[in-house]
Amino acid sequence: xxxxxxxxxxxxxxxxxxxxxxxxxxxxxxxxxxxxxxxxxxxxxxxxxxxxxxxxxxxxxxxxxxxxxxxxxxxxxxxxxxxxxxxxxxxxxxxxxxxxxxxxxxxxxxxxxxxxxxxxxxxxxxxxxxxxxxxxxxxxxxxxxxxxxxxxxxxxxxxxxxxxxxxxxxxxxxxxxxxxxxxxxxxxxxxxxxxxxxxxxxxxxxxxxxxxxxxxxxxxxxxxxxxxxxxxxxxxxxxxxxxxxxxxxxxxxxxxxxxxxxxxxxxxxxxxxxxxxxxxxxxxxxxxxxxxxxxxxxxxxxxxxxxxxxxxxxxxxxxxxxxxxxxxxxxxxxxxxxxxxxxxxxxxxxxxxxxxxxxxxxxxxxxxxxxxxxxxxxxxxxxxxxxxxxxxxxxxxxxxxxxxxxxxxxxxxxxxxxxxxxxxxxxxxxxxxxxxxxxxxxxxxxxxxxxxxxxxxxxxxxxxxxxxxxxxxxxxxxxxxxxxxxxxxxxxxxxxxxxxxxxxxxxxxxxxxxxxxxxxxxxxxxxxxxxxxxxxxxxxxxxxxx
Amino acid sequence: xxxxxxxxxxxxxxxxxxxxxxxxxxxxxxxxxxxxxxxxxxxxxxxxxxxxxxxxxxxxxxxxxxxxxxxxxxxxxxxxxxxxxxxxxxxxxxxxxxxxxxxxxxxxxxxxxxxxxxxxxxxxxxxxxxxxxxxxxxxxxxxxxxxxxxxxxxxxxxxxxxxxxxxxxxxxxxxxxxxxxxxxxxxxxxxxxxxxxxxxxxxxxxxxxxxxxxxxxxxxxxxxxxxxxxxxxxxxxxxxxxxxxxxxxxxxxxxxxxxxxxxxxxxxxxxxxxxxxxxxxxxxxxxxxxxxxxxxxxxxxxxxxxxxxxxxxxxxxxxxxxxxxxxxxxxxxxxxxxxxxxxxxxxxxxxxxxxxxxxxxxxxxxxxxxxxxxxxxxxxxxxxxxxxxxxxxxxxxxxxx
Ligand SMILES: [Zn+2]
Ligand SMILES: [Zn+2]
Numbered sequence: 046x047x048x049x050x051x052x053x054x055x056x057x058x059x060x061x062x063x064x065x066x067x068x069x070x071x072x073x074x075x076x077x078x079x080x081x082x083x084x085x086x087x088x089x090x091x092x093x094x095x096x097x098x099x100x101x102x103x104x105x106x107x108x109x110x111x112x113x114x115x116x117x118x119x120x121x122x123x124x125x126x127x128x129x130x131x132x133x134x135x136x137x138x139x140x141x142x143x144x145x146x147x148x149x150x151x152x153x154x155x156x157x158x159x160x161x162x163x164x165x166x167x168x169x170x171x172x173x174x175x176x177x178x179x180x181x182x183x184x185x186x187x188x189x190x191x192x193x194x195x196x197x198x199x200x201x202x203x204x205x206x207x208x209x210x211x212x213x214x215x216x217x218x219x220x221x222x223x224x225x226x227x228x229x230x231x232x233x234x235x236x237x238x239x240x241x242x243x244x245x246x247x248x249x250x251x252x253x254x255x256x257x258x259x260x261x262x263x264x265x266x267x268x269x270x271x272x273x274x275x276x277x278x279x280x281x282x283x284x285x286x287x288x289x290x291x292x293x294x295x296x297x298x299x300x301x302x303x304x305x306x307x308x309x310x311x312x313x314x315x316x317x318x319x320x321x322x323x324x325x326x327x328x329x330x331x332x333x334x335x336x337x338x339x340x341x342x343x344x345x346x347x348x349x350x351x352x353x354x355x356x357x358x359x360x361x362x363x364x365x366x367x368x369x370x371x372x373x374x375x376x377x378x379x380x381x382x383x384x385x386x387x388x389x390x391x392x393x394x395x396x397x398x399x400x401x402x403x404x405x406x407x408x409x410x411x412x413x414x415x416x417x418x419x420x421x422x423x424x425x426x427x428x429x430x431x432x433x434x435x436x437x438x439x440x441x442x443x444x445x446x447x448x449x450x451x452x453x454x455x456x457x458x459x460x461x462x463x464x465x466x467x468x469x470x471x472x473x474x475x476x477x478x479x480x481x482x483x484x485x486x487x488x489x490x491x492x493x494x495x496x497x498x499x500x501x502x503x504x505x506x507x508x509x510x511x512x513x514x515x516x517x518x519x520x521x522x523x524x525x526x527x528x529x530x531x532x533x534x535x536x537x538x539x540x541x542x543x544x545x546x547x548x549x550x551x552x553x554x555x556x557x558x559x560x561x562x563x564x565x566x567x568x569x570x571x572x573x574x575x576x577x578x579x580x581x582x583x584x585x586x587x588x589x590x591x
Numbered sequence: 592x593x594x595x596x597x598x599x600x601x602x603x604x605x606x607x608x609x610x611x612x613x614x615x616x617x618x619x620x621x622x623x624x625x626x627x628x629x630x631x632x633x634x635x636x637x638x639x640x641x642x643x644x645x646x647x648x649x650x651x652x653x654x655x656x657x658x659x660x661x662x663x664x665x666x667x668x669x670x671x672x673x674x675x676x677x678x679x680x681x682x683x684x685x686x687x688x689x690x691x692x693x694x695x696x697x698x699x700x701x702x703x704x705x706x707x708x709x710x711x712x713x714x715x716x717x718x719x720x721x722x723x724x725x726x727x728x729x730x731x732x733x734x735x736x737x738x739x740x741x742x743x744x745x746x747x748x749x750x751x752x753x754x755x756x757x758x759x760x761x762x763x764x765x766x767x768x769x770x771x772x773x774x775x776x777x778x779x780x781x782x783x784x785x786x787x788x789x790x791x792x793x794x795x796x797x798x799x800x801x802x803x804x805x806x807x808x809x810x811x812x813x814x815x816x817x818x819x820x821x822x823x824x825x826x827x828x829x830x831x832x833x834x835x836x837x838x839x840x841x842x843x844x845x846x847x848x849x850x851x852x853x854x855x856x857x858x859x860x861x862x863x864x865x866x867x868x869x870x871x872x873x874x875x876x877x878x879x880x881x882x883x884x885x886x887x888x889x890x891x892x893x894x895x896x897x898x899x900x901x902x903x904x905x906x907x908x909x910x911x912x913x914x915x916x917x918x919x920x921x922x923x924x925x926x927x928x929x930x931x932x933x934x935x936x937x938x939x940x941x942x943x944x945x946x947x948x949x950x951x952x953x954x955x956x957x958x959x960x961x962x963x964x965x966x967x968x969x970x971x972x973x974x975x976x977x978x979x980x981x982x983x984x985x986x987x988x989x990x991x992x
Contacts, residue, residue, distance in 0.1 A: 470858020478844055481837045506849040
């Protein structure tokens, strides 16, 4: 490490970032920008009873990411030796890394994973390690394409490892590739990648975009399969996780931690490397920077560029809009990196996530409004189908809180998204069947789980497509639906603004053509003078609700 | 007597085809069908009797004729002018209530000896439909000499008539003929454990009821376009009802097959690796038969009940997967489980009452509103209906005959 430079110094190029902020809407408040899939809307919220929560401005990134990485590997946290000391010539080393679902949108090159993996491989080479595998820890997500892998790990790493079969996607359905390491005291099977289990060291390379990621979840979920996942990706766990983002209150988190202990007790040594990024999602300058500004601070140029963008998008066919947006790569900067023992590392990571994301909010609201963007973790380079709309709104955005949900029990959630009845047939084949068959029968998560989950999870065609094509596992749409089950139980009504009415109805939601209509429909449930809170998301933030 | 008569009139026939292709059922307005006053038909033979219809259904094949869509195939099998109507419950002069089994086989044509099919009780397969005492016509309703059900009276041979039990309503009785078609088709699909029924119009629904009655263990998938069809299909025994464009995926799920696609990047389901044991196609379009070929397992069977007219088909799957494609036309005599012969009509009469198929009669019209009736029948699915029938019970002429 270069002792002259402090890798933790931030770049300090910008004015001090402002924290998140709650705006009370009055008559002079400008219309608020709503994301609406691959389009945008400007909406006027009722004065006197509405508020808008703005995300904190992007924190400064680390000035010297490479230096920070080297420093973290050499100065581990918790009960761990430096990485270099853990490497020896005759060992089996497995480097596992987060898959294409992180971060959102994808980051500009070089990806943090590439920077870290190159640093780890440099140390391994110095130590003479020659048995190295790199595994995309995708659990039951779809396999990453060559382009996506190249983007994550860089061309140099890809070309050195992929051709010889030492860089690959995790395959949770490979009968020879998976082992069961044991069972937690709660009777949960802990299934794990055989290669990882048989390695002398597993190095996990993470990018933390929400506080739910990382920790034992990285390996206990990322390198496992349906046999393990079914123990925590189920309706019971979801409903008992009051906020997935708050580890103390997350049954999902607790289950992953129990599994982490079994993995550790089975002798699997994990060197965890976690990173956080700022929420510089749309850039401080450039074509989308207006999305990151607060409306009353828009200048004439911002307004003009927003209107031009909105008009330009309106005339494009949805395919063309999708293409424009899926090519957007965010100029995120790394705000922290910590390596070493899993739990100690994760504690610091979580604190760093909150440092960027948390916004203090006082009291719950009757109506929560949100504009859903074009992307969620499961449609990168793909289509945001209706089930993913549900998952993003009810599973993710609803759950971005600590304390209590932003919307009161029995309140109304209004989300704005075109919700087309459209699926990516290669990435989401079982979603099509889920939408056609399962949701046509029932939208009740318990019923869905009981009647249909096993059949889809074990369907040999879906398994074939997961293993050999680029399909999410057959059970994945179930997990997406379960993800929203806590919100479904909590809310009095869900209304989708500007969605395909048939698709919205299939999910058991109500559709409204305008926000005004939606607010009126909501008043049937929460009364005419209900309070309204709008989460201006993305960039991602988290409400600390008191 | 009052009758709807269909004349051979080529310009009108063409007009019907154009109007019918534009608005189904509209062929009735401009085509060769006219409401007229006719002499009651003379009895074509000594044993023949007069039937006064009570209800007379409108069948898909009637609509095809009226809209000028039926195949050239039928040209030698009809005699003009004729009165349509072969789904009939009516009264004899002595007051007996009867349903008509409309096939005009050797017996009603006074042919002795009969053809082998008739001898075996398979009237629908009669080989002499253009010969004997009668003008050509495969059924009452397409033969000049007999008249048909869309009139206040017509002539029938006693062998064509089945007395109706008092317990059956007229609505139930008029469903016996179409139900017999479904029973016959269901029997042709026997032995399957998983069946897909394509289409949930009258034929599809009665076929589902027949399949369910035959085998409580059978897994029945069905396609239905409209909400009321979905509901009825499920009520009558379908285990899973899906939209027509969803059948390939549904059949894949329920048979645990894999899908085979021409291209790996578009995710389309071109056909299944396995599939259902049998398909009963109650639509008869090239799309439905193609779907059938995509979802039938190798060695399986497709029973064609819907009148196909002219279709264009890729038959490679039929050849490669050794699928049997068979027709199911009308009814006749079936073999009961114990090996004894039983008339399809008797099986149908039982099914109509046990499965409450009278509920499928959605609306009835007097003869003079025939244009409305035909348009309603042609748009039945869209308009939330199943079977449309003429109601002749209150036609004045009926009692003056
Ligand atoms: Zn018929
Ligand atoms: Zn014969």
